Structures are given as C-alpha cells and as structure tokens.
Amino acid sequence: MTAVQMLAAISEIGRDQQRGGYSRPVFSEAELELRAWFTREAASRGLDVEVDRNGALWAWLDAPHGKRQDVVITGSHLDSVPGGGAYDGPLGVVSGVDALARIKERGHPQRRALAVVVFPEEEGSRYNQACLGSRLMVGELDPQKARALTDAEGVTFAELAARHGLDPEHLGADPERMQSIAAFVELHVEQGKGLVHMNAPVAVATSILGHGRWHLRLEGEGNHAGTTPMDDRRDPMVAAAQIILAVREEAAKIPDARATIGNLIPVPGGTNVIASAVDLWMDVRHLDDAVVRRLVRAIEARTQAIAAGEGCSAVMSENSYSPTVTFDRQLQQRMQELLPGAPLLPTGAGHDAGVLSAYVPSAMLFVRNPGGVSHAPAEHAGDADIEEGVLALVTVLEDLSR
Incomplete structure (x- = not known):
C-alpha cells in the first residue's frame, strides 16, 4: 500500500x-x-x-x-x-x-x-x-x-x-x-x-x-448559585473570563506573537454552583524566546491583578518550554x-x-x-x-x- x-x-x-x-x-x-x-x-x-x-x-x-x-x-x-x-x-x-x-x-x-x-x-x-x-x-x-x-x-x-x-x-x-x-x-x-x-x-x-505551555490555577470561594448575591461572590470563573480576553490583548500588542487559552476546567463544574477554582492552560509562541518570556510576564501581571479584583488568588506555573x-x-x-x-x-x-x-x-x-x-x-x-x-x-x- x-x-x-x-x-x-x-x-x-x-x-x-x-x-x-x-x-x-x-x-x-x-x-x-x-x-x-x-x-x-x-x-x-x-x-x-x-x-x-x-x-x-x-x-x-x-x-x-x-x-x-x-x-x-x-x-x-x-x-x-x-x-x-x-x-x-x-x-x-x-x-x-x-x-x-x-x-x-x-x-x-x-x-x-x-x-x-x-x-x-x-x-x-x-x-x-x-x-x-x-x-x-x-x-x-x-x-x-x-x-x-x-x-x-x-x-x-x-x-x-x-x-x-x-x-x-x-x-x-x-x-x-x-x-x-x-x-x-x-x-x-x-x-x-x-x-x-x-x-x-x-x-x-x-x-x-519558540513555544511553551503554562498552567493557571485560580481559586475563589465555592458557593450556591441561587443564594449568593452577586456582590458577595469570589468567583474564579469571572476572573477566568477576563483573563482569556487579557491574554488575547497582550499578545495582540506584539507583532507575530501567539497566545491561546485552549483548555479550561472549573471545579466542581456544576451549573448551579459557583466554582471554587478554575484551571486554565495557556500556549504562547514567538520566534524570539525573550519576547515569549516578556509576554508571559505581562500576562501573569494581568492575571494577578484580575484575580485580586475578583477576590481570588492566582498561581501560574510552566509545564514545558521549547526554545x-x-x-x-x-x-x-x-x-x-x-x-x-x-x-x-x-x-x-x-x-x-x-x-x-x-x-x-x-x-x-x-x-x-x-x-x-x-x-x-x-x-x-x-x-x-x-x-x-x-x-x-x-x-x-x-x-x-x-
């Protein structure tokens, strides 16, 4: 054949x-x-x-x-x-x-x-x-x-x-x-x-x-979707939504850079549950390795600010990197x-x-x-x-x- x-x-x-x-x-x-x-x-x-x-x-x-x-x-x-x-x-x-x-x-x-x-x-x-x-x-x-x-x-x-x-x-x-x-x-x-x-x-x-993968862990407070007022929430899903947009915005500032959130998992993942945590995985690429690192630092800074604004915490860790x-x-x-x-x-x-x-x-x-x-x-x-x-x-x- x-x-x-x-x-x-x-x-x-x-x-x-x-x-x-x-x-x-x-x-x-x-x-x-x-x-x-x-x-x-x-x-x-x-x-x-x-x-x-x-x-x-x-x-x-x-x-x-x-x-x-x-x-x-x-x-x-x-x-x-x-x-x-x-x-x-x-x-x-x-x-x-x-x-x-x-x-x-x-x-x-x-x-x-x-x-x-x-x-x-x-x-x-x-x-x-x-x-x-x-x-x-x-x-x-x-x-x-x-x-x-x-x-x-x-x-x-x-x-x-x-x-x-x-x-x-x-x-x-x-x-x-x-x-x-x-x-x-x-x-x-x-x-x-x-x-x-x-x-x-x-x-x-x-x-x-040059490209790599990073894991973002957002933690907030899990709670009931029906009994928790909107102004009394620490919702990591809200932070995650803003971070996804921030990743696109930061990458768009740099010619030929690519940054993608392609995987998101809420914990526990119920429709009527405010998530207690969210895991996101990010892919970042550019021909210049120094630019990749600079872009990741900018995204991490935005991530920390967004998470804090929603009363959540954020940790970013590198899974792998190929220069x-x-x-x-x-x-x-x-x-x-x-x-x-x-x-x-x-x-x-x-x-x-x-x-x-x-x-x-x-x-x-x-x-x-x-x-x-x-x-x-x-x-x-x-x-x-x-x-x-x-x-x-x-x-x-x-x-x-x-």
Whole structure:
C-alpha cells in the first residue's frame, strides 16, 4: 500500500463522534490500535520493529553490514489532539513506511541503516507534556517528573507505561541510541497556508517558533448559585473570563506573537454552583524566546491583578518550554539541492524534529494543506501532494543513506 492507501486504511480508527475528527491520546484504545497496525504494516514490508525504553516504535531497514550506527531516521507520531485531523502525525509515519519500502524494493545498497520512528505523546493531549517521548529520549525531561505526571483520570504516566509493557524505572535518556543517529528528517502536513500561497506541494522547513505551555490555577470561594448575591461572590470563573480576553490583548500588542487559552476546567463544574477554582492552560509562541518570556510576564501581571479584583488568588506555573529552533543549515542546503522546486518555510508548530535538532542534524519536509486548517477535522492534504511528499522523502533518505 502507498501512503495514501495506508491513510485510508486507518481512517476509522479513533474517530471522535462528539468533536468530529480524531481523538487518539497516547496509549488509548485508538492509539494502541494504530501502534499495532504500524507494527504489522512495517513487518509486512520486511522492516524490523522494536519498542524502545520510552515507548517509541522503530521500524528498521538495515544496511548490508547490519550495524545500526550512523543511521538516518524519519517518522513522526500517531497520537492526536482532541478532535484533531487525520494528517497531523500519521502522514509522516505512513510516508516514512512507504519511502523505506520503495528504497528497499529498488535494492539500493545504502551505507547507513534507515528507520521510521513513532514517538509517543507528541501532542501532550493526555499528560500536557508536548513531545514527551522525544524529550525523554534526548534527556530534556526528568524521568522522575515524567513518571509522576497524571492524566484527567488520575493515572500516572508510570502506571500507564507499566500497563503497556514498559519498565517505568527505565524511562529517560537513551544516550546510546542518540549517538547512533546521523540525521532525522520528519515529514509533516503543513499547519498553515504557506505552501498554498507559494503554489508548491512540498517545502523544506527552516525554523520553529519558540513555544511553551503554562498552567493557571485560580481559586475563589465555592458557593450556591441561587443564594449568593452577586456582590458577595469570589468567583474564579469571572476572573477566568477576563483573563482569556487579557491574554488575547497582550499578545495582540506584539507583532507575530501567539497566545491561546485552549483548555479550561472549573471545579466542581456544576451549573448551579459557583466554582471554587478554575484551571486554565495557556500556549504562547514567538520566534524570539525573550519576547515569549516578556509576554508571559505581562500576562501573569494581568492575571494577578484580575484575580485580586475578583477576590481570588492566582498561581501560574510552566509545564514545558521549547526554545526557537533553527534547523541544521547544511542539511537544509543539501535538501534544497536535492529538491530544487521546494521553497523554504518556517512554522509556528512544535515537532519532535525540533526536540532532536539540538542533538543531531535535523530537518523537516512540509506537505501542502489546501485549507491551512490543522488540529481540527478540516485538516487535509491532497493525494497528489502526499505522493510528492513521499517522493521527496525517498530522494532525501536515499541521498543521506549513501
């Protein structure tokens, strides 16, 4: 099967009947089904599949000498945001499998081994830690912190990992594997309209905006909605509403800054109950890391003032932060030579390639998204553009494997 056919084969896995699109959090029933599917598909093409200490899947096309050193890897992720699109993550995975199968069929005597990797919890939709698997592998995420992370049901990552055959005590940095990687090239659907405006099917990535996630905890006084006068309330939901607007206002003051409150949970969450607390999660991005920090400080100051004005308290804490990434210049240049029609394109979205870029030469290929919509059901890539992406990936991997 080609990449297009593989996407069709998994198109019913993890469909979200309420939100639309797909909900495939890490180690959910849907993501586990996709992992099993990947293992079967890779094995059917003669690729050797293994699971590493952090739960990432690796499908290997070994070199004639059989050594997995100085290797070139591609791949992406299979988990999704709630109600996400069909292409964010899976497109890179199926394109990698298709590309390695084509290289294998050609009998190319590559000097370097090739592999497709599937990193777990890239989206952070279950444990609010973006790129959890890749950050564990490179050593950026403290394994003790990772083990203690809890999901909405109170299940720790250590418990979840153990349920699915991983040893929680072995989570963490994998220096031997990192030392074996010569380069990483991740293919991904574009999450914007850059390629639409450039009238091109495929682009070479240049950079990723610095971005992070913050948790805001507002606490007030829970009470009865019917017996508490309006002027005798300490309502954190009222403060939360003002903070959401303040986040937009502060970001709008800075060119090219992005700040979003995408998740809000009131406690206890009853219709006839004044909330006692509200949890909000915020995403902030900008090309300049110093600007991100300045924007977050401004939002925190507004948050404290708004909370105090409503008789509430507020605490802001950082969940994760990924600084601005500029992909390997030599690898970019080489890919431009190999793909002369592919323009250069920056992105505001985070990726596992951005995590690995600080440790190994890393690059990305983007495939055109005609509507520019991502993290939503309308996300799309045309069949012809997907084929162009696979061909570009084959060209790059064949060259790097020599």
